[in-house]
Amino acid sequence: MSRRTLTRGGGHSYQPAKKTGEFSPQQKKRLYILATVLLAIGLLGLTLAPGIGGVALYRQHRQVLAAQEINAKLLTDNEQSQKSIASAKEDPDSLERISRGPSFNLVQPDEVILDYSKKK
Numbered sequence: 001m002s003r004r005t006l007t008r009g010g011g012h013s014y015q016p017a018k019k020t021g022e023f024s025p026q027q028k029k030r031l032y033i034l035a036t037v038l039l040a041i042g043l044l045g046l047t048l049a050p051g052i053g054g055v056a057l058y059r060q061h062r063q064v065l066a067a068q069e070i071n072a073k074l075l076t077d078n079e080q081s082q083k084s085i086a087s088a089k090e091d092p093d094s095l096e097r098i099s100r101g102p103s104f105n106l107v108q109p110d111e112v113i114l115d116y117s118k119k120k
Helices: 025-049 056-088 090-101
Strands: none
Touching: 025 090, 056 090
């Protein structure tokens, strides 16, 4: 009896089994594509993750910058208020100027206000 090799399709014989751990070029290509897709999904997840992702961090950064701007404005206002308080304590004329100014419109008991401004 003659021995025949098993054939498939067009009469080609089967290839001998490869050693384990070796990949064909097509398998390598599929592996690279799979790794790339998984990496892209992971990066997208890190970017869009609620609370810890890049988008959330960017929003928090903007909030911190806005809070810093408000803090700087409040510090400036506080310094101006401290200066006006100090000048009012040291100079009684400045206190009188402030009290007679447009904010308070205070007058002495024996004074009369004459308003010559044009009414609209």
